[in-house]
Amino acid sequence: MTASAVESKREAFDKVIQWLRDEGIPRVDVEPDGTRLYAKVFPLIDEPMFFHVDFRRKSNDSFVIGTTIDFSEEDKRSLGALRVQAQNQVYMDIRKLVYPIGINLDTKFPRISLHKLMFIDSLRHKQYFFDSINNLLNAIQLVMIRFDELRVRS
DSSP: OOHHHHHHHHHHHHHHHHHHHHTTOSEEEEOTTOTTOEEEEEOSTTOOOOEEEEOOSSSSSEEEEEEEEEOOHHHHHHHHTSOHHHHHHHHHHHHHHHGGGTOEEEEETTEEEEEEEEEGGGGGOHHHHHHHHHHHHHHHHHHHHHHHHHHHHO
């Protein structure tokens, strides 16, 4: 990666972090030296849920926002009590919920990864960035709701 590409990524990362802080996000954790171009963002006070902003990709012009949701022990038991067909249905349901709002999903039991690839050029539009963040937060809630439904039924 060229020096100008690294500088461009650094500027974009700093811009995103400043936007998050300006919007009153309660906690944005960036390494003190800031060399990794990675931040954990905690949108709710006293809640462990977070998403990340990751500019560490080899690509000069893209970054990822995303999160990983680990199944709780209760979720693992609830899912494990289902037949294989019903387990597959849970994952299909989750895909049906998050794909329409532009969030990608990878599943590897006992974890679900939600993420969106974004391009630095899209940062010309602050609204698009925050719409993407809101879609990610909504996707997190939709996954959690689907697992709440699973626990209620078992």
